[in-house]
Amino acid sequence: MKNEVFIDTPYITLGQLLKEESVVSTGGQAKWYLREHVVNVNSEPDDRRGRKLYPGDTVDVPDVGLFFIRSKQGE
Template sequence: MKKEILIDDEYITLGQLLKEEAIISTGGQAKWYLRETAVDVNGEPENRRGKKLRDGDNVSVPDVGMFFIRSKQENE
């Protein structure tokens, strides 16, 4: 699955993205999930739940899909 994620602010954290997309049910699960799952941000492995995702970033989550971060301001 490929999905565009529109953000209101300058960034969203990786943990927030995982929770908002219902990949995890609580923010506290992010640390565990990222330790167990090989998530890539812009083609590089990432395991920090606080990683700031900004407009133009791409996140790949195995067995879930690809997420494209886009600013709502640019799309208006």
């Protein structure tokens, strides 16, 4: 499933995205989730919950969805 995630800050972290999209409910769960599951950021595997995501980035969470980071102010 494709989802657009609109942010009003310069970036969002991967852990914050997982919490905002209800993949996990806490930062601790995000850390565990990223160790146990392959998550691709811009088609590259990434397991850092502090990874900064900027408008234009894509995050593919298998069995959950594909997320497109967008700016509320417009890119």
